[in-house]
Structures are given as structure tokens and as C-alpha cells.
Amino acid sequence: MESVELAEHQTDTGQAENLPAADPVLLKRQLETLLFIAKSPLRLDQLKRLLKADKQQIRDGLTQLEAEYQSRGIHIIHIAEGYQMATDQEFAGLVQDLVLTPQKVTLTAATLETLAIVAYRQPVTKAQIEYIRGTNSDSIVNGLVEKNLVEEKGEAQVPGRPMLYGSTDLFLKEFGLPSLKDLPPSPYALSPEERKQTEIDFSPKLQEVPHET
Numbered sequence: 001m002e003s004v005e006l007a008e009h010q011t012d013t014g015q016a017e018n019l020p021a022a023d024p025v026l027l028k029r030q031l032e033t034l035l036f037i038a039k040s041p042l043r044l045d046q047l048k049r050l051l052k053a054d055k056q057q058i059r060d061g062l063t064q065l066e067a068e069y070q071s072r073g074i075h076i077i078h079i080a081e082g083y084q085m086a087t088d089q090e091f092a093g094l095v096q097d098l099v100l101t102p103q104k105v106t107l108t109a110a111t112l113e114t115l116a117i118v119a120y121r122q123p124v125t126k127a128q129i130e131y132i133r134g135t136n137s138d139s140i141v142n143g144l145v146e147k148n149l150v151e152e153k154g155e156a157q158v159p160g161r162p163m164l165y166g167s168t169d170l171f172l173k174e175f176g177l178p179s180l181k182d183l184p185p186s187p188y189a190l191s192p193e194e195r196k197q198t199e200i201d202f203s204p205k206l207q208e209v210p211h212e213t
Helices: 024-037 044-051 055-069 089-100 109-121 126-133 138-146 169-174 192-208
Strands: 006-010 016-020 074-079 082-087 150-155 163-167
Touching: 024 044, 024 055, 024 082, 044 055, 044 082, 055 074, 082 089, 109 126, 109 138, 109 163, 126 138, 126 163, 138 150
Parallel strands: none
Antiparallel strands: 006 016, 074 082, 150 163
């Protein structure tokens, strides 16, 4: 019967606990994965909990990774009592140029239609948008929120209290508008009387949809 090599370490309660020795090649790949996706430095105790490996083995794996990344544009650094991937300071200007360069936002016809509804009918709920478009618009609205063209404006005072959405300052900037008053004429624009009537028409529809959280 083959014996299994064990690595001894201390648990949080101070008692000794034995863990099977991790495959060093696999452990190093796992460390690389975690460091790549982490948004903040990972401490040894976090890595130990995630990988269920001995701290010394983790240190050894990190040391190997640090050496391998030494000649690359990305390094493994020890910061804030943890470990993290970071770009080489030599290329800080290059990174800054990319980050500060305005990124062109491409919108599909369906997304532009949804954005127009929000702009002219705001504040508006997802149910109202879907009522106008005649199709599910949940992912499109969420995408516009991620692009910071649309934002939450509070809850509607109707059953279910769905979220209200409206346009952002970035929307005005991207479309070259000083204010919402400068929006061109649109079939989505409503007079106060029409808006009041529309809100009444929407009430039964809003009660039919599931509560939005």
C-alpha cells in the first residue's frame, strides 16, 4: 500500500491538522488563476482556505510564480499583506493611455430603441418599456445600466414597487445634448395629459408582472 505524503499545519483553533501534499504544478496553476481574477490582494489565509493546501506549499508556489513573471509585463507582487498581479511600472504610461482613451460604445437597434424610450418617457419601469416594445427588455436595460447610459431613479409607487429608470449625464454627453429639453421630437415624447393617461393604462400591466427586486 502506497503511503500518502502529508503536510502538517495549524488550524485556526490551534490544533494540528494533516493535509495531503498538493501537486506543485497544479497548485501553481491554481494560484495563477486566483491571482488573475482577484480584484484585491489575496492573503495567505485566503489562499489556504480556497486551495486547502499548506501555507508553506502556497509560499513556494508564489515564489515560483514571482520568478516566472519577473521578465514579463505583468508581475506577482506582495502588497497589503497579500499577493496580487500587477502591470510593470515601466509601462504605466501605456496603461494610462489605454484607460484614458474614450471607448466607442456600439449600440444595436434594439438597444437604441430601448434607450430612446427611457430618454423620452423617464422615469420608466422595465414593464413599461416591455409594454411599448412588445418584448422582454431586461438584458438590454441591464446592459444600458452597465454602460452608465441609464440609471435607477427610485421605485414606482405601484404594486410590486418596480424600479424606475432614467438617463444619465453620460447619455447627454455621448449624444451631445446640453439637457433633456434639447432632445429632438420623437413619437415617444408625451404631453403631461398623455403621460397621465399612459400611467393609467400601464396599471393593469404592472400588476400582471412579477415583483421586481
